[in-house]
Amino acid sequence: DGGITQSPKYLFRKEGQNVTLSCEQNLNHDAMYWYRQDPGQGLRLIYYSQIVNDFQKGDIAEGYSVSREKKESFPLTVTSAQKNPTAFYLCASSIQVNTEAFFGQGTRLTV
Amino acid sequence: RKEVEQDPGPFNVPEGATVAFNCTYSNSASQSFFWYRQDCRKEPKLLMSVYSSGNEDGRFTAQLNRASQYISLLIRDSKLSDSATYLCVVTQPGRRALTFGSGTRLQVQP
Numbered sequence: 001d002g003g004i005t006q007s008p009k010y011l012f013r014k015e016g017q018n019v020t021l022s023c024e025q026n027l028n029h030d031a032m033y034w035y036r037q038d039p040g041q042g043l044r045l046i047y048y049s050q051i052v053n054d055f056q057k058g059d060i061a062e063g064y065s066v067s068r069e070k071k072e073s074f075p076l077t078v079t080s081a082q083k084n085p086t087a088f089y090l091c092a093s094s095i096q097v098n099t100e101a102f103f104g105q106g107t108r109l110t111v
Numbered sequence: 112r113k114e115v116e117q118d119p120g121p122f123n124v125p126e127g128a129t130v131a132f133n134c135t136y137s138n139s140a141s142q143s144f145f146w147y148r149q150d151c152r153k154e155p156k157l158l159m160s161v162y163s164s165g166n167e168d169g170r171f172t173a174q175l176n177r178a179s180q181y182i183s184l185l186i187r188d189s190k191l192s193d194s195a196t197y198l199c200v201v202t203q204p205g206r207r208a209l210t211f212g213s214g215t216r217l218q219v220q221p
Binding site: 031033035040041042043045048050056058088090097098099100101102103104105106 | 115119142143145152153154155156157160198202207208209210211212213214
């Protein structure tokens with residue numbers, strides 16, 4: 001089955017810890033994204049990557065870091081510098097930037 | 112002004128009703144438009160793309176009005192299973208990721 005897999009589904013973090021959220025896709029998509037969603041709000045862009053070994057900051061990148069060493073993988077690290085990390089984190093991919101995106105099931109992070 | 116604005120609702124409608132949502136966008140150069148559906152505590156899923164000429168998929172019709180900078184979604188013969196939040200999504204020049212509205216919540220009642 002082709003798709004996007006995020007893990008873990010739920011994550012609890014103590015203050016001061018860094019945690020890494022996994023995102024893997026087997027759709028052969030070039031572009032990948034990380035969004036954050038807070039209760040009752042829309043999605044806000046954290047980071048995006050157009051191609052392997054390249055990534056760009058989105059609107060709320062402070063306190064987060066990413067890597068894109070493989071086409072299939074785009075992990076997100078939530079660092080201790082992120083002041084309000086509790087949220088629903090969504091990874092997405094698309095054939096190329098600015099085309100329809102497909103989402104993983106999300107990770108709920110609680111601090 | 113927000114880049115993408117939607118009425119948050121909720122829209123409470125009876126089964127079988129027709130309901131319409133509008134969404135306005137601020138950048139007149141936006142190129143692509145989509146509607147996504149998001150169930151409670153789940154990921155968004157693509158409902159349909161919105162084309163300049165308008166398009167229909169079963170009970171769902173999407174339309175684009177570039178002059179007034181809005182897109183709309185019409186749902187006919189509402190089902191209980193249509194209850195969800197509907198997200199308006201646009202692309203913007205110079206921004207290489209989709210921009211999401213905050214969503215409109217629909218509750219279809221028996």
